[in-house]
Every structure is written in C-alpha cells, then in structure tokens.
Amino acid sequence: MLARLQQQTSAASWMAEHSTMAGDANDEHDRARRFRDAALPHLDDVYTLARYLMRNAADAEDAVQECYLRALRHFDSYRGPAMKPWLLAILRNVCNAEFARRGKQETEIADDEQAEATPPIWQEPQASPETALLRQQDGDTIRRLVAALPQPFREAIVMREINDLSYNEIAEVAGVPVGTVMSRLARARSMLRSAWTVADGATP
Secondary structure, three states, X not given: OHHHHHHHHHHHHXXXXXXXXXXXXXXXXXXXXXXXXXXXXXXXXXXXXXHHHHOOHHHHHHHHHHHHHHHHHOHHHOOOOOHHHHHHHHHXXXXXXXXXXXXOOOOOOOHHHHHOOOOOOOOOOOOOHHHHHHHHOOHHHHHHHHHOOOHHHHHHHHHHHHOOOOHHHHHHHHOOOHHHHHHHHHHHHHHHHHHHHXXXXXXX
16 A cells, blocks of 8 residues: 555656656756655655544545645755654645545644643653553554544654654644643543553453
C-alpha cells in the first residue's frame, strides 16, 4: 500500500517535471528530485498519523496523497522547519479540511488546559511507563486504545511516541503553545494508562 503511495507521489513529481517548457526542464527535474529525496523518507510517518487521524485506511491514503501533492506545489517556498514536521502540518490541514467538508467536528480542547503543571520545556521527561507500553505491549491493543483517544490527544501521542517529534515540533505542527502540547501528552498518557488497565483486566 505504501509502495503505491510512493509510486503516486513519484508520478506527481514526474508530471511536474514535464509540465514546463523545455528550457525549464533541467530546473524542474532537479526540483522534483530534491522533493523526492527530502519528502519520501517520511512517508511512513505521514501515513501513520493520517491513519490515526482519519481512522480509515482508504481515507488515510487519500489524505497522504493530497499532502504530498500540496507539499510538491509549495516546495519552492519551503524554508523550514524540518521536513517531517512540515509534512505533518500539511497533512493535519488536509485532514481538518476533510472533516470540515464532511461537517464533522473533532473534539475541542479548552484553552486553559495548558495551565496544568508541567516541567520546564527544556527538560523533556525520561521514558514513561506509557511510552514503554506503547512500544512493548500488544500492538493491536495499543493501536486500538490510541485510536479511541479524542483527536487532540490522539494526534499528540502519535506525533510524540510514534513519529518521535519533539515538543517544539509538535507545537509547530498543531499550532499551539508548547505547554499545551505537554498538557495534552500528560492527559493522553493518563487516559492510555487507565484504558490499558481496563483492557488488561478484561483479558481472560
């Protein structure tokens, strides 16, 4: 499936390469090559977030394809941040636009959530029990528990624990203060811990 997305993205780049006049062919070819080299290594991470946000494989593939097409169109204006957060921010906009088109509202989070006590932003905590749980326990159960989280917490935990973004990078992608990111992660981990306890207790 991801191989097909890579082919689609490469095809889009190929079309861009051949859409200009002959005099611009070399520049366009170089641009398409630079885009593929920079963006395709992050395809797995982009699809992972899309899968959790859209909760449907086909919708996730469509969102990733649109994300990469948008990224290709705007690649000339790209000056940072790092490529992966930039792609994830585009993907998040694509998903939100699709939710709006469907008239679907995701869970809103109160503005005062960032008022919760959090450690200094330059001191990210050591691996938590929830991080170990995400990485070591039964994959299907964990994916189900993460997918059940409300959207702001779901995207935060996926970007942190699966996409391995820093707090600052998540803040850039989500367009919220770092304190809000830290608060969402703390609440997401607490919800996961509680949900795992319930799921583990229900296991024969």
